[in-house]
Amino acid sequence: MTVKHFSVEYDKANEQGSYSPGDILSGKVIVVTSKEIKVQCFLVKAKGKAKVTWTEQDRQCTVVHSDKKKYFYFEHIILQDKNKGDGSEIMGAGRNVYPFSFMIPNNDMPSSYKGKLGAITYSLRAQLTQSIWLVHKTKTEVPFLTRAEFPFASKSEMIIIGLKEQQYATRITFYGSGKVTMNVTSEQMGLKQGEVMGVSVEVLNDSARSVTPKFYLCEKQTFVAQSKKAVHTNDILFGIGESVPAESSQTITKVLSSPPEIHPTFFNCCMMKLEYTIKVTLDIPLVKDPEVKLPLVILQGVPKPQQRKQKRSIWFKKLAG
Known part of the structure; x- marks a missing residue:
């Protein structure tokens, strides 16, 4: 040659x-x-x-x-x-x-x-x-x-969303042996690549069983072709809390560290989008695990x-x- x-x-x-x-x-x-x-x-x-x-x-x-x-x-x-x-x-x-x-x-x-x-x-x-x-x-x-400051929402929507504000959600689950309540709180909704934030769960365990909280960062990829849609999800475990004994309560906090290489959230492509959520579950023996999800926006870092x-x-x- x-x-x-x-x-x-x-x-x-x-x-x-x-x-x-x-x-x-x-x-x-x-x-x-x-x-x-x-x-x-x-x-x-x-x-x-x-x-x-x-x-x-x-x-x-x-x-x-x-x-x-x-x-x-x-x-x-x-x-x-x-x-x-x-x-x-x-x-x-x-x-x-x-x-x-x-x-x-x-x-x-x-x-x-x-x-x-x-x-x-x-x-x-x-x-x-x-x-x-x-x-x-x-x-x-x-x-x-991209040069889009927010490739997932307009600026007017961003004001409503409030990425720096604290967010929380509650889940109450009843069993034959009692009631379990979990209150999940994240420090904010938006997180830059490489940043960290705390995620807390308050567990009020009025049941006769011990429960164990688990913390996940969940990725959701959505693809669209010719009016058909396909979804791929991936859950990344980032923390397991101590077990909360029966008839007791406890607050557990884990630190979510956003990997520097994680791709930012985006919606500005007509054929695919990328979303994230924080998921907290309670591992309860012999019972389907209850869960709470909070939205999370990954922002472009350096x-x-x-x-x-x-x-x-x-x-x-x-x-x-």
């Missing part, structure tokens, strides 16, 4: 290496060749898209639900032969660097995200065509952050620098006929 190296790279726009709507996405395509080569077409593309796909069994057949949305697509031709296929453009031997830049539309677009059944991706792709049977391709994903994921260039042959 005469093409020894083929890659596309983006420039670091900030400390996090991420881009947002309205930014100039710039970078370079690097080609290293062992000798002079003829080129039919050489181009670079920038694309932002969301795509969801999942399958369901319907009697004897498998049904595929899929949909996609394109946020932007740009294409820049670096080299192209003059007579459509005669290979009249020449690339010199050695290391060749070709800069490029694209203006990202200043529209409301969601941040990069990879979920169970779909993803929101922003990428750069380069393609070098030497002949109809020899094509080189390379791709890299670009980390993208993101960590991203590591670029560069895919190796590939080439393939097309056989005539």
